[in-house]
Amino acid sequence: MHEKLERIKKQLHAESFKLTPQREATLRVLLENEEAHLSAEEIFMLVKQKAPDIGLATVYRTLDLLSELKIIEKLNFGDGVARYEFRSDDHPHHHHHLICLKCNRLFEIEDLLDSLEAKVEREHNFKIVDHRVSFLGYCADCLQEDSTLGD
Structure with missing residues (x-):
């Protein structure tokens, strides 16, 4: 620190x-x-x-x-x-977020879009400087508490 x-x-x-x-x-x-x-x-x-x-x-x-x-x-x-x-010191978009719609907890996952980003830049002649991705859904704890959430 x-x-x-x-x-x-x-x-x-x-x-x-x-x-x-x-x-x-x-x-x-x-x-x-x-x-x-x-x-x-x-x-x-x-x-x-x-x-x-x-x-x-x-x-x-x-x-x-x-x-x-x-x-x-x-x-x-x-x-x-x-x-x-x-x-991030080395990469401006180093992870994405999973957001539980029931308990509002946030979870971080690794950046999964590097190859897609490169493809978009190449195919559209567009320089991407950042992206943000959030996946909305229900965490394992909330799914276990309420089985109707998975439907």
């Missing part, structure tokens, strides 16, 4: 921004919960435990800045709640 925080600090400085205590607290929460796809409100509640004086607007501004600098990505899964995750 320390290495990633230092890398982000350098990136902020390169763009003439400082790693303020509020930004650092927000980043630490994101790093500690990397797989969780937290909403801004969830991030705020966790940051508040580390920095009790922080306001929700500060967290939103920090998330906007980190998104603008492409450090994190703002995701929308169609439920009206924006969630955040770190962008």
Whole structure:
């Protein structure tokens, strides 16, 4: 976590921004919960435990800045709640999401579209810079609880 925080600090400085205590607290929460796809409100509640004086607007501004600098990505899964995750250092779209329509849990799966993306670029003379794929359905736990979901 320390290495990633230092890398982000350098990136902020390169763009003439400082790693303020509020930004650092927000980043630490994101790093500690990397797989969780937290909403801004969830991030705020966790940051508040580390920095009790922080306001929700500060967290939103920090998330906007980190998104603008492409450090994190703002995701929308169609439920009206924006969630955040770190962008991959080596590939901007490194995984896809499975979204359970019953319990709203998110699962990550590996990127399955690299060859399709290359084919689309070639056949349509189109440079793809990103893609987003979400599969909607029901997780194993929800299917086990409610056998009618599989119909």
